[in-house]
Amino acid sequence: xxxxxxxxxxxxxxxxxxxxxxxxxxxxxxxxxxxxxxxxxxxxxxxxxxxxxxxxxxxxxxxxxxxxxxxxxxxxxxxxxxxxxxxxxxxxxxxxxxxxxxxxxxxxxxxxxxxxxxxxxxxxxxxxxxxxxxxxxxxxxxxxxxxxxxxxxxxxxxxxxxxxxxxxxxxxxxxxxxxxxxxx
Numbered sequence: 001x002x003x004x005x006x007x008x009x010x011x012x013x014x015x016x017x018x019x020x021x022x023x024x025x026x027x028x029x030x031x032x033x034x035x036x037x038x039x040x041x042x043x044x045x046x047x048x049x050x051x052x053x054x055x056x057x058x059x060x061x062x063x064x065x066x067x068x069x070x071x072x073x074x075x076x077x078x079x080x081x082x083x084x085x086x087x088x089x090x091x092x093x094x095x096x097x098x099x100x101x102x103x104x105x106x107x108x109x110x111x112x113x114x115x116x117x118x119x120x121x122x123x124x125x126x127x128x129x130x131x132x133x134x135x136x137x138x139x140x141x142x143x144x145x146x147x148x149x150x151x152x153x154x155x156x157x158x159x160x161x162x163x164x165x166x167x168x169x170x171x172x173x174x175x176x177x178x179x180x181x182x183x184x
Contacts, residue, residue: 005038005170016043035163038170056156061149065094066120070156073124078164081174088180
């Protein structure tokens with residue numbers, strides 16, 4: 001597969017693209033990579049997506065560890081290599097066990113999770129597979145995270161689905177991340 005919407009050189013960018021790219025580089029990500037490479041073709045969309053992603057990734061009501069877990073479930077659902085390569089190491093650093101990461105990668109039922117991880121995992125799995133969440137699963141997430149947390153959890157799943165769709169259609173190549181790849 002070839003990268004359909006690969007990196008643009010500075011001389012190839014419109015003034016709007018340069019401004020949008022610089023905003024990403026100056027923000028918490030520090031560089032233009034992953035989904036922002038293809039999204040740069042639509043600078044306004046990229047800017048809006050980046051703002052949403054910045055909130056969901058860095059300031060969600062469920063915290064980084066659980067946000068990263070939801071991102072991994074989404075990446076696995078979409079077979080999204082870029083998201084997986086970026087977020088599996090972050091999830092591990094944030095406290096998600098290697099066993100849980102491996103189970104998600106293998107599409108296997110995790111054997112051991114903390115209560116908050118189980119709530120995020122089940123919520124995310126149901127949302128992706130059934131396109132809705134059962135009453136029991138919703139109630140469990142609501143009890144742990146409140147309405148704000150549940151809405152942010154919905155947002156994380158939706159946002160990373162959007163990014164997965166963009167990168168899958170653009171055939172964005174995964175960064176070199178030894179040990180952090182998905183088998184289809």
